Amino acid sequence: MGENVETRGDERTDLIVGDTNRDGKADLWVSDTDGDGKADLFQFDTDGDGKVDVTMVDLDQDGNPDEVVSGDGGHAPN
Ligand SMILES: [Ca+2]
Ligand SMILES: [Ca+2]
């Protein structure tokens, strides 16, 4: 279990769900948590087990992550 990260909002809208290694399972999630339509939560499943291994939060939505933690940061994909 990783630490919980704070996001801009409490909602979660997945803007992009990707399958970068084409094994049929999602391994990339780009999400909007505050409903403004801009991505602020980025998650990656690096080992292909369907669970998030790295979470990045871009609190000011400038494209650069402000916090990076291992695990899903308390924000598991649906
Ligand atoms: Ca947002
Ligand atoms: Ca994983």
Ligand SMILES: [Ca+2]
């Ligand atoms: Ca940022």
